[in-house]
Amino acid sequence: MAxxxxxxxxxxxxxxxxxxxxxxxxxxxxxxxxxxDAYLLxxxxxxxxxxxxxxxxxxxxxxxxTATLASATARTHVMAKSPLSxxxxxxxxxxxxxxxxxxxxxxxxxxxxxxEKPVYLWIHNGKIEIRDARNLWGKTTTETQWAIRExxxxxxxxxxxxGPAGENKVRFANVMTGIKNAGGRTGMGAVMGSKNLKAIxxxxxxDIKIAHPKEALEYNKRFIDQITSAKxxxxxxxxxxxxxxxxxxxxxxxxxxxxxxxxxxxCDDIExxxxxxxxxxxxxxxxxxxxxxxxxxxxxxxRIPTGPYAGVYDEGPEYTSQGAxxxxxxxxxxxxxxxxxxxxxxxxxxxxxTGSLIAWAMELYELGILTSKETDGLDxxxxxxxxxxxxxxxxxxxxxFLGNALAEGGIPASEMIGKNSFDYLIQVKGxxxxxxxxxxxxxxxxNIATASRGSDHLRSRPAIDLYHLPExxxxxxxxxxxxxxxxxxxxxxTEYAGKPxxxxxxxxCYMAVDCLGICKYHTTFLGATLPNFQDWPKVLYYNTGLxxxxxxxxxxxxxxxxxxxLFNLRExxxxxxxxxxxxxxxxxxxxxxRRGAPDVVGRVIDREKFRKMIDEFYGYKGLDENGVPKxxxxxxxxxxxxxxxxx
Amino acid sequence: MEPMGKVLAIYPxxxxxxxxxxxxxxxxxxxxxxxxxxxxxxxKWEAEGVYVPMSCQQCQDAPCKIVCPVKAIYRDxxxxxxxxxxxxxxxxxxxxxxxxxxxxxxxxxxxxNFKCDLCDGDPQxxxxxxxxxxxxxxxxxxxxxxxxEAAEKITAxxxxxxxxxxxxxx
Numbered sequence: 001m002a003x004x005x006x007x008x009x010x011x012x013x014x015x016x017x018x019x020x021x022x023x024x025x026x027x028x029x030x031x032x033x034x035x036x037d038a039y040l041l042x043x044x045x046x047x048x049x050x051x052x053x054x055x056x057x058x059x060x061x062x063x064x065x066t067a068t069l070a071s072a073t074a075r076t077h078v079m080a081k082s083p084l085s086x087x088x089x090x091x092x093x094x095x096x097x098x099x100x101x102x103x104x105x106x107x108x109x110x111x112x113x114x115x116e117k118p119v120y121l122w123i124h125n126g127k128i129e130i131r132d133a134r135n136l137w138g139k140t141t142t143e144t145q146w147a148i149r150e151x152x153x154x155x156x157x158x159x160x161x162x163g164p165a166g167e168n169k170v171r172f173a174n175v176m177t178g179i180k181n182a183g184g185r186t187g188m189g190a191v192m193g194s195k196n197l198k199a200i201x202x203x204x205x206x207d208i209k210i211a212h213p214k215e216a217l218e219y220n221k222r223f224i225d226q227i228t229s230a231k232x233x234x235x236x237x238x239x240x241x242x243x244x245x246x247x248x249x250x251x252x253x254x255x256x257x258x259x260x261x262x263x264x265x266x267c268d269d270i271e272x273x274x275x276x277x278x279x280x281x282x283x284x285x286x287x288x289x290x291x292x293x294x295x296x297x298x299x300x301x302x303r304i305p306t307g308p309y310a311g312v313y314d315e316g317p318e319y320t321s322q323g324a325x326x327x328x329x330x331x332x333x334x335x336x337x338x339x340x341x342x343x344x345x346x347x348x349x350x351x352x353x354t355g356s357l358i359a360w361a362m363e364l365y366e367l368g369i370l371t372s373k374e375t376d377g378l379d380x381x382x383x384x385x386x387x388x389x390x391x392x393x394x395x396x397x398x399x400x401f402l403g404n405a406l407a408e409g410g411i412p413a414s415e416m417i418g419k420n421s422f423d424y425l426i427q428v429k430g431x432x433x434x435x436x437x438x439x440x441x442x443x444x445x446x447n448i449a450t451a452s453r454g455s456d457h458l459r460s461r462p463a464i465d466l467y468h469l470p471e472x473x474x475x476x477x478x479x480x481x482x483x484x485x486x487x488x489x490x491x492x493x494t495e496y497a498g499k500p501x502x503x504x505x506x507x508x509c510y511m512a513v514d515c516l517g518i519c520k521y522h523t524t525f526l527g528a529t530l531p532n533f534q535d536w537p538k539v540l541y542y543n544t545g546l547x548x549x550x551x552x553x554x555x556x557x558x559x560x561x562x563x564x565x566l567f568n569l570r571e572x573x574x575x576x577x578x579x580x581x582x583x584x585x586x587x588x589x590x591x592x593x594r595r596g597a598p599d600v601v602g603r604v605i606d607r608e609k610f611r612k613m614i615d616e617f618y619g620y621k622g623l624d625e626n627g628v629p630k631x632x633x634x635x636x637x638x639x640x641x642x643x644x645x646x647x
Numbered sequence: 648m649e650p651m652g653k654v655l656a657i658y659p660x661x662x663x664x665x666x667x668x669x670x671x672x673x674x675x676x677x678x679x680x681x682x683x684x685x686x687x688x689x690x691k692w693e694a695e696g697v698y699v700p701m702s703c704q705q706c707q708d709a710p711c712k713i714v715c716p717v718k719a720i721y722r723d724x725x726x727x728x729x730x731x732x733x734x735x736x737x738x739x740x741x742x743x744x745x746x747x748x749x750x751x752x753x754x755x756x757x758x759x760n761f762k763c764d765l766c767d768g769d770p771q772x773x774x775x776x777x778x779x780x781x782x783x784x785x786x787x788x789x790x791x792x793x794x795x796e797a798a799e800k801i802t803a804x805x806x807x808x809x810x811x812x813x814x815x816x817x
Binding site: 067068069096099103142146155178179205206207208209210213216217220221224228283284285286287288289290291292293294295297301313315 | 660661663664665666667670671674675677678679680681682683684691693694695696698755771774775777778
């Protein structure tokens, strides 16, 4: 049964390991995955703890449906207090690790303390062993994974690992599994590094009993047909996420030259079709790969065609890499894109944060706020491909003043650089914005401002807002599904009315998905016809036997989002604080967009309307005007006694 | 002559490596999710992005059938498949040792072998594989498709040569 997967508490300081069942009432309140991790984070980290200290807690989990027939239950969730934001740290990755962890008997790992020497965890059929990792220290992410397989003598071992960046505690180092599946955001790799934890390896052969196997198989088939019939997923399955970059750039929604422009021009060489061509030439006509049990197969395989890394195999690049190595630093070379993507994968850096911070430094350099003295002679102009890739290396290995400063994350770096450098930093809660430009899309602006892990597009983004769907379609998704809403809904992406509800709805939708352990491409994210609250009760019932109504799943999601909110408030979230609040950089309000389609160019976010959106959004969440939950809200969600220390 | 029946055709280059086939195989046969119980397995060279689905070839002169000391393995000609009579099977694993494809599995809990039975004519791996890296086709189609593929390459080469010849020379 999925329900008999265990939770393990591992203290790296003492070597003590404790294994417990997960009680059913906890499951009914938090399901699993990110939701239960959020509960554990709030309960197990002391207020104000040092994110890179031994008292921070690292949580690793699969969802309640991981490795069952729910389609694409590949996601591994990693959580801790973030060394980048000082608030909720959370990253989610595809691949094959979480299913292997579930087959090995576990859904949740709670890792505390700090090992004296580098170690890794070996998890196999109900047992957990802390093993010496001194010989793995210094290795890249793939070298580490292959070395673990060799040491354990088993090619089927799946590991989640850190690279040199995580060892060097770069505050946005990621966690990797496979060639390119990354738990990228908020520095979870640095937390592993700070604990001297190089990797977690899992291999399992334990049955997960399916409650109603026949029905689960048939429903899964229907589910898959629904998912693969969506045009957006067919495009994903051909071009991968770069198609999003292509589409939004031609329209004017891509951050270019840090935040100076909202569209990259003359970039045919790095468009999705160009990437596809390289993949076809270097790998073959069938070059798309899938994560566990997923039929979308959005992961492209390629070999770098030219340059010093010519012939090297890697996967991706995702559209975040296009942002990091093309749009933001204003480079337009396929070689740079594919090489940059390879370097961050190997060294274990979040591509999004890396590219965004380098682009910020480039703007500072061109403004004279940074000089060649701080860059150690590096000519950090926009469009300098070599400088861009060299900066990636300096960050990963904390070399030079600037490499070390950027490795500390945006806000600390702005303090080290001084002057008015902070004004140019495009971040929320200390976490860099995606390479998208939200000045023409209030809904997306509200999403990044209020996302629990800092600026982020995967927490509450109503991405279908860009499709100009007829209002009837929007009503079908957002009204009475499963909670009543009869307020405005607008097909117009420049509108403010109705957007707070959409953001609130998506926030709960994505949280539910993260608790179940499935991928966001299998829900109402990029496709309007994909499964959501009405479909999940059946999936849950057939696979686990648990009975939930759509509304009960919604309630779980709302509860888990509130726990993340409570954690952020405890760590200092203040509504309009530029560094720790639900607030955007002043450039969103003051600098109009310079490029793009007629309904995009010349746009800013209206400060007053933005404030009203936040008020309305807080209202739906049951928060007061300062963003703090009202007592009745906590009572309604059953959170009035948190932290309750039940698990 | 009678037609030869359908066979499981595997096209490794199309495989996305997702392993949904392993999942549905174990749920269909055993009611549990467990990749090690699957009759089909995706063998991977992850560092190069190469994935190869491996399953029983339902051999005509099946080594497993020949080696079985208690004659528990037989051919079911109706579906053109190799089957195991588990009432006769003594769990000696000779078939596991001799299979050239590693397609005979051994269940360490029930102490019995297990292999692909083509799901009695509706292979679930095929049903769920959207890219059809595993397919269930009439036996003669397998080689026809291979022929066509090879022929296409020859044609392309000819066309290229013709185009080269047609290019003006200065």
